[in-house]
Structure formats: structure tokens, C-alpha cells
Amino acid sequence: MHTTKILTTAFITATPIAGATVTGEAAFTQPVIAHTMTTNMHAAAEDVAIRLTSKAGGRTWRGAIGDMITVSYLDRGSRESFTGALEAYREVSRNLATIKVAGANGEARTFIVADILGIESAGGSESTPGQSTETTEPSNEAEANNSETTTRASEPADGEHKWGFPTNPGPDFEFLPRIFLLPIQGGVGEGTRHDEMKKIGEIADQYGNGQIIVLKVDSPGGMVVEADLIHETLKDIKRRHRLIAWVEEAISAAAYTSLHCNEVYFMKTGTLGSATMFAGGTAIDGEQLRQWVKKFGDVAEESGHPRAMAEAMVTNSEVVSYDPADGDNDPVVYDTLEGLLQLSTNEENLTINAADALACGFADGIADNEAELAELLRLPFWYETTDDGRVIHERWQKTLKQAEVEIPKLFMRAQGQLGATNDQRRNLNTQLRAVEGLISWANTLGNHTGAANGLSLEQLEEWRKTLQFQIQQLN
Amino acid sequence: MMMPLKNTVTILLTGSCLALMPAIPSQAGSAAGDKTTANDVPDGDQLPSVYVVPLKGQMGTDIHEDTIDEVIEDIKAQPRRPDIVVLKINSSDFGRNFHLPQIDPSEFGMFALEAYRALVRNLHNNLPSDIQQVVWVEDSVGLATLLALSWCDMYMAPDARLYGLNNIFDVSQGWGDADVREKMEEAWEGIGRGFLNMGCLGQYARALGGAMMDPSKMLSADFKGREVVWRPDTDGEWVIDSDPEGVANFEATDSEDTLLCNGLAESIDDLLFLMGHREYELNTSGEELVETYMERWRKAYKNCYELLADMEAGRLRGDTQLELLNAQLNVWGGILSNMLRYGAVERRLEREIGLNIVSIELRIEQLKDQIRQIRDSDRGGGRVGGGGGGGISGGGGKGRP
Numbered sequence: 001m002h003t004t005k006i007l008t009t010a011f012i013t014a015t016p017i018a019g020a021t022v023t024g025e026a027a028f029t030q031p032v033i034a035h036t037m038t039t040n041m042h043a044a045a046e047d048v049a050i051r052l053t054s055k056a057g058g059r060t061w062r063g064a065i066g067d068m069i070t071v072s073y074l075d076r077g078s079r080e081s082f083t084g085a086l087e088a089y090r091e092v093s094r095n096l097a098t099i100k101v102a103g104a105n106g107e108a109r110t111f112i113v114a115d116i117l118g119i120e121s122a123g124g125s126e127s128t129p130g131q132s133t134e135t136t137e138p139s140n141e142a143e144a145n146n147s148e149t150t151t152r153a154s155e156p157a158d159g160e161h162k163w164g165f166p167t168n169p170g171p172d173f174e175f176l177p178r179i180f181l182l183p184i185q186g187g188v189g190e191g192t193r194h195d196e197m198k199k200i201g202e203i204a205d206q207y208g209n210g211q212i213i214v215l216k217v218d219s220p221g222g223m224v225v226e227a228d229l230i231h232e233t234l235k236d237i238k239r240r241h242r243l244i245a246w247v248e249e250a251i252s253a254a255a256y257t258s259l260h261c262n263e264v265y266f267m268k269t270g271t272l273g274s275a276t277m278f279a280g281g282t283a284i285d286g287e288q289l290r291q292w293v294k295k296f297g298d299v300a301e302e303s304g305h306p307r308a309m310a311e312a313m314v315t316n317s318e319v320v321s322y323d324p325a326d327g328d329n330d331p332v333v334y335d336t337l338e339g340l341l342q343l344s345t346n347e348e349n350l351t352i353n354a355a356d357a358l359a360c361g362f363a364d365g366i367a368d369n370e371a372e373l374a375e376l377l378r379l380p381f382w383y384e385t386t387d388d389g390r391v392i393h394e395r396w397q398k399t400l401k402q403a404e405v406e407i408p409k410l411f412m413r414a415q416g417q418l419g420a421t422n423d424q425r426r427n428l429n430t431q432l433r434a435v436e437g438l439i440s441w442a443n444t445l446g447n448h449t450g451a452a453n454g455l456s457l458e459q460l461e462e463w464r465k466t467l468q469f470q471i472q473q474l475n
Numbered sequence: 476m477m478m479p480l481k482n483t484v485t486i487l488l489t490g491s492c493l494a495l496m497p498a499i500p501s502q503a504g505s506a507a508g509d510k511t512t513a514n515d516v517p518d519g520d521q522l523p524s525v526y527v528v529p530l531k532g533q534m535g536t537d538i539h540e541d542t543i544d545e546v547i548e549d550i551k552a553q554p555r556r557p558d559i560v561v562l563k564i565n566s567s568d569f570g571r572n573f574h575l576p577q578i579d580p581s582e583f584g585m586f587a588l589e590a591y592r593a594l595v596r597n598l599h600n601n602l603p604s605d606i607q608q609v610v611w612v613e614d615s616v617g618l619a620t621l622l623a624l625s626w627c628d629m630y631m632a633p634d635a636r637l638y639g640l641n642n643i644f645d646v647s648q649g650w651g652d653a654d655v656r657e658k659m660e661e662a663w664e665g666i667g668r669g670f671l672n673m674g675c676l677g678q679y680a681r682a683l684g685g686a687m688m689d690p691s692k693m694l695s696a697d698f699k700g701r702e703v704v705w706r707p708d709t710d711g712e713w714v715i716d717s718d719p720e721g722v723a724n725f726e727a728t729d730s731e732d733t734l735l736c737n738g739l740a741e742s743i744d745d746l747l748f749l750m751g752h753r754e755y756e757l758n759t760s761g762e763e764l765v766e767t768y769m770e771r772w773r774k775a776y777k778n779c780y781e782l783l784a785d786m787e788a789g790r791l792r793g794d795t796q797l798e799l800l801n802a803q804l805n806v807w808g809g810i811l812s813n814m815l816r817y818g819a820v821e822r823r824l825e826r827e828i829g830l831n832i833v834s835i836e837l838r839i840e841q842l843k844d845q846i847r848q849i850r851d852s853d854r855g856g857g858r859v860g861g862g863g864g865g866g867i868s869g870g871g872g873k874g875r876p
Contacts, residue, residue, distance in 0.1 A: 051605055220662070249589070249669075251662045268599075268677075269592050269669035276658035283654035316657055342707070343681070349658045351665030355677025369600055405833055409840060418837075418844050421851060 048089045053114045061119040071101055072117040082109055161387035169383050178211040180204050182389035188222030188253035189448035194229040200389045201237040209240040217245055221252025224277055226448045234260040247272050259300045259310055263364045266354035273313040273351030308335035309362055312350035320344050322360035331361040403441060407453050410437045425474050432467040485756045526550055526557035526758040529765045531565040534618045535585025536819035540594045542768045546761055547601050557606055557758055564612045566619035568639055584617040585822055586646055588666050595625045595673055611746050618642055627675035630746050631727040631736045638724040640687040643667045664688045679705035686716050686723040694723045696733055703734050772817035779813050782806045797849050804842045811835045
């Protein structure tokens with residue numbers, strides 16, 4: 001019942017993408033184009049079961065390609081409908097399916113299934129709630145699951161990169177900004193550094209101002225000194241581009257990093273906060289704490305986030321509560337406990353999760369994958385102009401893994417615990433080469449990451465000189 | 476049309492059990508269980524296909540993110556795509572007498588929240604969205620409770636527990652400075668609450684999750700019709716936790732009464748009946764896959780300890796130092812191979828005796844070095860000392876296999 005087709009037709013409609021929480025200039029109604037690189041397509045008199053989302057009561061419409069249907073959907077807040085023959089149903093990706101309906105006047109529209117409020121067959125049968133059993137032939141189902149098409153409804157000019165995302169939204173959406181995604185993973189100062197952020201900023205610069213840079217954050221925090229460099233880097237990037245944090249884990253210095261972004265989206269499991277600064281196991285206090293609290297608050301405020309929340313992440317003494325939106329009013333965040341819901345008392349350090357962050361207005365949305373993020377950003381689908389960010393991340397992570405294995409070996413060689421022979425000169429040369437290897441690693445990793453791996457360039461240089469001297473003594 | 480598929484059995488809940496079920500759904504499972512081939516299913520009707528994923532045993536080893544990768548691939552590769560995936564949780568750090576830990580502490584769950592988060596996200600995001608995922612808790616004490624709370628549809632066995640999230644609080648208690656300790660507590664609890672956000676409990680993750688993880692936090696509930704409003708205090712209609720030194724734990728009946736779970740089910744039959752399926756087709760592929768993984772990694776783990784014990788006790792074969800060093804090299808090579816094959820082996824050995832892939836690679840390098848030295852000396856007619864490189868160091872002494 002499922003067949004795989006090569007898609008060659010561009011489907012365009014003016015259906016607004018619902019459910020997004022975007023403000024300002026981004027809040028516009030965009031036409032929708034349905035295309036992707038992996039598509040299960042149903043066409044030509046096949047039976048289909050279209051599973052609608054919760055906004056349609058989780059109903060499943062069952063019928064066949066060619067059936068006359070009326071589709072209800074929201075257009076700028078008002079319920080609209082469109083009647084025509086179901087021409088195609090396509091599972092574009094795991095979270096994105098579309099239907100194409102050909103109207104009586106020759107107009108064809110494509111709807112994103114997630115936007116649909118209801119489907120009614122011309123014969124009167126409606127989508128039915130809660131049904132999950134489908135009558136698909138197993139063999140064809142499996143075939144459809146594994147199917148891949150090689151072309152798209154609207155072929156992106158530059159194709160797709162190895163992560164499987166198209167590189168542009170197609171010729172009909174050339175007005176949309178370029179998108180760059182940089183995963184940042186690991187401790188601030190190790191996996192999370194300003195160097196990679198600077199690189200992705202420079203790559204975005206090549207396309208002019210106004211591009212979108214998404215930082216996909218998964219970091220438990222780390223060094224304040226690196227956080228300061230990140231601060232300068234992101235402040236600079238923000239002058240030219242739209243900076244977005246997409247948070248899985250942003251603890252401590254990673255929370256600080258994320259607060260630089262004007263838009264923050266959470267994954268469902270996302271968490272952000274806990275930014276008490278400490279040194280030697282003791283939290284900072286006095287003037288140093290006051291400055292750090294202020295800095296956190298300033299960064300948050302400059303990015304449009306409530307100062308009270310940022311400050312409560314730094315120190316227990318700052319409290320925060322909020323009143324959620326009530327339909328007429330936006331949520332209100334208080335730097336007292338007068339709000340209906342308390343986020344942090346004076347005995348707590350604030351770490352916020354997805355649902356709370358959305359309810360209090362801190363987060364712009366919750367997206368668990370790129371397709372969901374695209375929807376929130378009001379993009380027709382997820383595309384990445386280049387995969388440079390992912391490549392930069394992958395290379396750096398690989399370097400860190402190599403360092404984890406290589407540096408201990410080099411230390412052992414440098415100390416004569418590995419590679420030793422009965423020949424003293426040979427041994428010293430082995431040690432010298434190992435120290436030079438460590439110096440090379442120290443340069444590759446940079447000051448902070450090198451220090452985290454026990455590498456001090458100054459000490460290594462001393463060590464090298466000593467070994468060189470000992471070798472000379474043997475001559 | 477029913478198709479004969481490998482690893483599947485069709486289950487029809489018989490009339491006798493149906494008579495019991497509607498009145499007391501949670502007890503009906505005891506009567507359920509007659510399994511017959513559903514050759515009376517009309518042509519064209521397909522029973523829902525149910526794929527069970529056991530999440531049982533030790534968190535972090537038996538329940539491991541690598542297995543879930545395999546499970547997901549297996550589900551996608553099934554000739555008939557499952558309609559329902561049942562995640563059957565049975566993982567307890569404590570026995571039924573809560574005051575006594577498991578006899579073998581090495582079987583306590585591993586503290587690897589990020590790995591568990593990846594596991595949960597993997598199942599949520601990488602299975603086709605039209606496959607319904609439900610959790611059925613047979614018992615959960617420890618970090619497995621986070622998994623249980625990570626799905627919107629959760630059922631429990633009548634004697635199941637949702638206990639033990641104080642682990643998340645406990646891990647921060649080593650910090651001496653009160654402010655730093657609070658930061659660490661909140662960071663880990665924040666990660667923990669993320670699981671509840673995944674499981675449709677986001678609105679109440681702070682109150683409910685906080686009380687389940689942090690002993691100092693209270694929990695009560697108000698009821699508004701069918702909605703339960705969790706409160707981080709004792710002012711609600713139903714006080715769940717008023718003890719400032721203990722976390723909120725839930726018995727199955729409490730979970731059902733507070734709508735934390737969808738219902739109580741004694742068996743898979745019972746569960747499917749509660750979900751509205753009188754008949755279903757059980758796909759056992761996932762159970763076989765998980766059982767095989769558990770059997771294999773535990774065998775590999777035991778093998779590692781046997782190799783280490785032989786080495787420690789001087790039972791390696793060799794008449795010369797060179798032969799002995801080569802025998803040691805084989806031992807470490809064998810352990811490394813087991814670790815590379817099973818992430819669970821590395822996780823377990825690292826916790827117990829401080830061994831990991833990097834440390835073993837270093838040992839192997841050292842041994843190769845010593846072997847080379849001896850060969851060089853032999854060629855030159857002399858001998859050097861050596862013979863180190865064996866033994867176990869780091870970590871807290873040798874554990875039990």
C-alpha cells in the first residue's frame with residue numbers, strides 16, 4: 001500500500017505554520033514548501049491513514065488517495081477550510097508529513113499535517129480519535145520505511161550535506177536567512193570554547209549580516225576565564241547575526257553562554273542554570289560575587305531575558321517567581337516570591353527546565369529535533385546552509401578524544417616509563433620527543449584546554465631545555 | 476491477513492478472564508494468560524503488534540544505551556512494524572526490605588544521568604512517531620525511576636515501586652561549601668527534572684521531581700476533577716511527603732490514586748487489555764535481543780575477572796620472563812577486547828577497579844615496551860629487569876565478578 005516515488009513537483013501553499021512563538025519581524029506568514037530527501041509518498045488510489053496531532057484531538061483520518069476531503073486549518077487565528085481531492089500524502093520526516101489537496105478550481109494546496117485541525121471526507125466520515133491499528137501490508141510497510149528518494153519537490157540548489165539536511169530552502173525561499181548550527185558539547189574551556197564560536201561567526205559573515213546561528217548546547221559548565229572569552233565572541237557575533245541557543249544541558253558557564261542568545265529554545269529534557277562560581281571548592285563571595293551576579297544579570301537583560309532569573313542562577317540569596325500567562329496577559333517574572341509559582345527561594349540555586357522556562361516566558365519554545373526547531377523558527381523545514389558547524393564540532397571532539405589517549409602515553413614516555421631501552425642516549429631522545437609531543441598538544445589545545453589536561457607550556461619548555469642539556473652532556 | 480512471523484505469538488485474552496477484567500482491571504491480569512493462536516481473526520483485520528523492551532537489571536550496564544541503539548534498529552527492521560512498544564522496567568537497587576541493600580553492592584545502578592537521558596531521547600526521537608510507546612513498571616528503585624517518569628503513558632504492576640531518586644541528591648553531598656553543594660544539587664536535580672519534562676510532567680517537575688529527589692522538599696496534591704495539581708508543600712488535600720529528611724516515594728497504588736500512572740497491570744495481557752486491546756500479537760524479538768546482550772556482557776565481564784584473577788595469582792603460563800610478559804599481554808588484550816565490545820564491561824570495571832580502555836591501552840604499551848627491551852637485550856646478549864605491567868591498580872580494590 002505504500003510506494004516510493006521520485007518527487008519532482010514543488011508543492012507550495014500559503015498555510016501558516018501554527019504553534020510557533022516568534023516575535024517581531026520573524027512573525028510573518030510564510031508559504032510552505034514540502035520537500036525532503038527521505039520521503040514516504042502515498043499516491044494513486046492508495047489507502048492512507050493520516051494521523052493528526054493533538055490539536056486535532058489525536059484523530060486518524062482513513063481513506064484513499066483521490067477521496068474528496070475538506071481540510072480545516074488555522075490561518076492567522078481563524079479557522080479556515082479547503083475542499084478538494086486528496087492528491088498525495090507524504091511522510092517527509094519523522095515529525096513532518098504533508099498532504100496535497102487539489103481544489104475544484106484547479107488550485108492545489110499542500111498542508112503540513114501538524115497544522116490541520118480536522119479532515120472530513122466528502123461522504124461525511126471524519127477523522128477518528130485514538131485509533132492506532134492500521135491495515136497496511138507488512139512487507140510494503142517495511143519497504144516504505146526503508147525507502148529513499150533521490151530528488152525533491154523543490155530541489156535545493158546546493159543539495160544536502162552529510163547529516164542529511166538540505167543546504168537551502170529552495171528557490172521560493174531565497175529571502176530566508178542562512179542557517180548555521182554549531183553543537184557545543186563538554187566542559188567550557190574543553191569541548192565548549194570561544195574558538196569554535198568565532199569560526200562559525202566568520203563563516204556566517206561570508207553570507208552577509210542577518211544570518212541565523214544556532215548553538216546546540218550540551219555542557220556542564222567549566223572555566224570562567226573561557227566564559228569571558230565566549231562573552232566577547234558572542235557579543236561580537238550578535239551585532240551581525242541572529243543568535244539562538246538550543247539547550248539540552250546548559251549548566252553554570254554554559255548557562256552564561258546561552259544567556260547571550262536573544263532566543264533560547266529548550267529540548268524537552270533541557271536544563272539551564274546553576275551558575276554559582278567557586279574556586280577550590282569554595283563559592284566566591286563579597287565583591288567578587290556581587291560583580292559576577294551583576295555581569296550575569298547584565299548579559300541576560302541585554303539579551304532580553306529577566307535579570308532576576310539570571311541572578312538567581314548565580315546566588316541563593318536572589319529569589320525568583322512568576323505568574324504564568326493567563327490568556328490576556330503575558331507571563332510576569334518577579335525578583336520576589338510574590339508570583340504564583342516559585343522558581344527559586346533564598347535557599348536554592350536556580351536551574352530551569354523546559355516547561356517552566358516556556359511558561360515564564362524565558363524560553364521561546366520547546367523543540368526536540370531540528371524539524372521541530374524549524375517549525376518554531378517559522379522555517380518551511382530544517383536546512384543548514386553549510387555543515388561547517390557540525391564539522392568543526394566533530395573535529396574538535398575527535399581532537400579531544402585523541403588527546404585523552406595520547407597525552408597520558410606521552411607523559412609516560414617523557415618520564416621514561418615507556419619506550420625505555422638500555423641505551424641512555426636513546427632514552428633521553430625518546431623523552432625529548434615525548435616532551436615535544438606534549439608541547440605540540442599544548443599548542444593544539446590552547447591554554448585552557450591544555451591546562452585541563454595537565455599541560456603547562458611554560459613547564460614543558462623547561463622540561464625540554466633540561467632534556468636537551470642532558471643530551472648535550474652525553475656528547 | 477495474519478502472516479507467520481518469526482518471534483511473534485498471537486495472544487487472545489479468553490472470555491473467562493474478560494469477565495473479571497472490567498470490574499477490577501488492576502487485578503484482572505492474574506486471570507489472564509490463556510494464549511491461543513488467533514486463527515479466528517477475520518481476514519483483513521490485523522491485531523496490534525506489541526514489541527516488548529525489557530529494561531531490567533542494573534542501570535548503566537544491563538540497561539545500557541548501546542542496547543537501546545540495537546533495539547531501535549531491530550524495531551525498524553521488523554517485517555511488520557510494531558504498533559506498540561512496551562518498555563518493561565524492572566530495576567531495583569534495593570530489595571523489598573528497603574533497609575537492606577542488594578546483597579551485592581556492585582549491582583547498584585550506575586550514576587550516568589547523561590547516558591540515560593540519551594537513551595530516553597533516542598527512544599522518543601528515533602522510533603517512528605506512529606508507534607505508541609508505553610512504560611510498564613514491574614519495579615523501580617533507583618535511577619530507573621527517571622526512565623519510568625520519562626513517558627507520558629506509564630502503567631505499574633500492583634506491587635511495583637517508584638523509589639530511590641534520592642541518589643541524585645546524594646551525589647552532591649560531598650561538597651563541603653554549602654553554596655557549592657546547593658549549586659551541584661540543583662544542577663543534578665535540574666537534569667533529573669528534564670526526564671519528567673519528557674514524560675508530560677513538565678508542569679509539575681519542580682514540585683514532584685524536587686520532592687522525589689531532594690529530602691528537604693515536601694509534596695502534596697490537590698485534585699481538580701481528574702487533574703492532579705502537585706504542590707511543593709504540605710498544604711494540599713493529600714500530603715505525600717512531609718518528612719524533611721526523606722524523599723517522596725510512590726507505591727503503585729499511590730501512583731494510581733494520584734494519576735501518576737495510568738493504571739495497574741499485573742501482566743502484559745492485563746496491560747494490553749487496559750490499553751483497549753483484547754487481542755494482540757506479541758513480538759518477542761526485543762526480549763530475546765536484550766536477554767542475549769545481558770547474558771553476553773555478563774559473561775565477558777566474568778571472563779575479565781577470571782583473567783585478572785589468573786594474573787594476580789601467578790597462574791599465567793610461561794617459563795621465561797618473555798613468555799610471562801606475552802601472557803600478560805594476552806590477558807590485557809582480552810580485557811580490552813571485552814571492553815570494546817561491551818560498554819557495560821568498561822563501565823563496570825571502571826567503577827570497581829578503576830580500569831578503562833585508556834588505562835588498559837597504556838598497560839599494553841608498557842608491556843610491549845618491556846617485551847621489546849628483553850628481545851633487544853637477548854639480541855645483545857644481556858638482560859634487563861622488568862616484569863611489571865601486570866596487576867591491578869587504581870580504583871578501590873578488586874570487586875566481585
